[in-house]
Amino acid sequence: MIGLEREEILSKLKDAVVSFDIDSAQKLCKSALEKGIPAYEIVIEGMAKGMDIVGQKYESGEFFLSELIMAGETMKEGMKIIQPHLKSEGIEARGTIVIGTVQGDLHDIGKNIVAILLTASGFEVIDLGFDVSPQKFVEEVKRSKPNILGMSALLTTTMVNMDATINELKSRGLRDQVKVIIGGAPIDSAYAKKIGADAAAKDAVEGVAICKRWT
Amino acid sequence: MWGIKCAKNPYYYDMVDHPLKDATIEDLESYPWPDPNDQARYDGLREDAKNPRKGTDHAIVADAIFGGLFKCAWWLRGFEKFNVDMYKRSDFTELLLEKISKLYVGFYSRYSDAVGDYIQMVELGDDLGAQTGPIISPAMFRKYLKPRYKKLYDMIHSKTRAKIFHHTCGSVYPFIKDLIEVGVDVLNPIQPLVAMMDIGRIKLGFGDTLSLHGGIDIQRALPYGTREDVIAEVKRVIRLAAPNGGYIIAGAHNIQADTPAENIYAMFETAKTCGVYPIKA
Numbered sequence: 001m002i003g004l005e006r007e008e009i010l011s012k013l014k015d016a017v018v019s020f021d022i023d024s025a026q027k028l029c030k031s032a033l034e035k036g037i038p039a040y041e042i043v044i045e046g047m048a049k050g051m052d053i054v055g056q057k058y059e060s061g062e063f064f065l066s067e068l069i070m071a072g073e074t075m076k077e078g079m080k081i082i083q084p085h086l087k088s089e090g091i092e093a094r095g096t097i098v099i100g101t102v103q104g105d106l107h108d109i110g111k112n113i114v115a116i117l118l119t120a121s122g123f124e125v126i127d128l129g130f131d132v133s134p135q136k137f138v139e140e141v142k143r144s145k146p147n148i149l150g151m152s153a154l155l156t157t158t159m160v161n162m163d164a165t166i167n168e169l170k171s172r173g174l175r176d177q178v179k180v181i182i183g184g185a186p187i188d189s190a191y192a193k194k195i196g197a198d199a200a201a202k203d204a205v206e207g208v209a210i211c212k213r214w215t
Numbered sequence: 216m217w218g219i220k221c222a223k224n225p226y227y228y229d230m231v232d233h234p235l236k237d238a239t240i241e242d243l244e245s246y247p248w249p250d251p252n253d254q255a256r257y258d259g260l261r262e263d264a265k266n267p268r269k270g271t272d273h274a275i276v277a278d279a280i281f282g283g284l285f286k287c288a289w290w291l292r293g294f295e296k297f298n299v300d301m302y303k304r305s306d307f308t309e310l311l312l313e314k315i316s317k318l319y320v321g322f323y324s325r326y327s328d329a330v331g332d333y334i335q336m337v338e339l340g341d342d343l344g345a346q347t348g349p350i351i352s353p354a355m356f357r358k359y360l361k362p363r364y365k366k367l368y369d370m371i372h373s374k375t376r377a378k379i380f381h382h383t384c385g386s387v388y389p390f391i392k393d394l395i396e397v398g399v400d401v402l403n404p405i406q407p408l409v410a411m412m413d414i415g416r417i418k419l420g421f422g423d424t425l426s427l428h429g430g431i432d433i434q435r436a437l438p439y440g441t442r443e444d445v446i447a448e449v450k451r452v453i454r455l456a457a458p459n460g461g462y463i464i465a466g467a468h469n470i471q472a473d474t475p476a477e478n479i480y481a482m483f484e485t486a487k488t489c490g491v492y493p494i495k496a
Binding site: 186 | 345
């Protein structure tokens with residue numbers, strides 16, 4: 001396969017993610033594999049470049065949350081085709097993140113969007129869902145030894161459980177083994193500093209960028 | 216509600232399961248939708264509405280169905296799935312929203328007939344925003360929701376002199392002009408710490424055709440500020456939003472359970488002292 005053909009397929013794949021064309025993304029992923037393009041390149045040079053553009057459009061105000069979700073879903077469908085080939089190429093996940101909405105809080109839209117974008121960025125995501133107790137977070141950190149723990153909360157009344165979870169990590173001697181990132185409507189960097197989290201993300205795009213810098 | 220499974224945890228009911236998560240178009244037709252013509256919903260309403268109005272100069276606000284067209288759609292389908300529906304299953308989306316819209320129009324038609332003479336404001340809503348921006352793109356809003364809001368709000372306006380109060384959480388600046396166009400008279404809650412929702416800017420841009428309700432910060436000043444911080448915050452919002460009419464003083468959403476009682480008292484005390492019309496610029 002000549003270089004031009006490779007460039008064309010990857011460019012079209014990038015465009016498919018930006019335009020949320022799930023059908024095209026699936027067809028182009030299959031076509032790219034058939035033409036012998038390594039799975040890793042299909043992700044990094046094709047779909048992930050599309051997600052980068054989507055992230056920039058979101059930050060500039062051209063795209064909104066619904067477009068983030070659509071792009072994430074498009075890449076997720078592409079990744080279903082590519083994932084088995086990544087494993088056979090010996091490509092490992094970029095990192096592992098345990099994520100969840102804190103105890104007492106059932107809101108998970110933001111957390112779900114972050115999970116989709118992190119999966120699309122090559123992370124292994126262990127999503128514990130919502131209403132996750134400090135103990136459950138910490139048990140999972142102990143079990144799966146992730147690079148990052150991510151916690152989400154919508155309410156000022158539930159975000160206190162982020163503090164409780166970090167304290168539980170400390171009391172179990174696990175705090176130094178994992179980076180902690182927090183997010184949600186009432187969260188800011190001042191609160192992250194106060195409770196000893198490593199970072200606060202104002203939105204999903206920033207959250208993913210921080211996780212990428214850490215891995 | 217409507218088959219949507221909710222859990223209470225600990226102060227609110229939140230959705231934990233979506234009954235139409237795997238639905239086809241055929242399933243939408245056969246779903247057991249509530250009946251807006253069930254007379255039991257309206258028995259006694261008119262008599263109840265008469266009493267609060269007697270002997271008071273307070274405005275009477277009607278607050279009936281919880282939710283909204285968009286909100287009910289994604290409660291039934293799941294948020295991510297409904298987003299994909301809007302982009303990829305246009306026929307399904309149109310039918311789902313028509314089913315919900317028909318319920319709202321049917322209900323509010325009978326409701327307005329029953330209580331419309333006695334109320335000054337009808338509180339409706341539909342959450343369109345989050346902390347950093349809208350949760351639906353303006354294009355999708357204008358395609359699917361705007362015409363349906365217009366139909367509902369025009370109908371209510373035709374049956375009562377009550378003002379239409381529209382609640383939407385979060386950052387919704389891109390939709391304000393559209394909401395005015397569909398008949399919204401009062402916008403709530405104008406959360407000050409979310410993107411683009413500076414109440415002074417909104418008052419300047421839309422204050423001649425839109426009244427504002429809310430605006431006082433309940434995410435930081437009220438729960439975590441000192442008494443002086445709260446007083447300053449209330450005075451700030453009055454200064455920006457109240458001049459020349461069109462502001463109803465309130466917290467920018469529910470006052471949360473972790474708010475000190477003294478701060479709540481300071482908020483209302485300042486409102487009574489500084490927030491009674493006439494207020495000039």
